[in-house]
Amino acid sequence: MHLLGVLCLQSGRFPEAIELISQALASHGPQPAFHSNLAAAYLELGRLIEAAAHCRTALRLQPDHPDAHHNLGVALRGQGQLEAAEAEFREALRLKPNYLDARCNLGAVLHQLG
Secondary structure, three states, rough: OHHHHHHHHOOOOOOHHHHHHHHHHHHHHOHHHHHHHHHHHHHHHOOOOHHHHHHHHHHEEEEEEHHHHHHHHHHHHHHOOOHHHHHHHHHHHHHHHOOOHHHHHHHHHHHHOO
């Protein structure tokens, strides 16, 4: 179910991705990657609060999950919490130095911060 949800996420079918990944969570219990992918789907729908909640759950389960840090940064930036977003993007880059999306988003936040 999770992988089908990821395919839906990659093909832009976000509500279906949320449904499938949620079913996978119900079947398999808490999984950091499942929560991070749910967050990505919620981000695409502009549902920043739900996205941030799933990122935080993923990070409680696996504090060194770079995608969860990145997704949390995106959610925080969308909520205007620029300093917190900067910290999340920096942590994603510390964990995965070649993470291009995190580097681009960090640059955007730093630009916004002046």
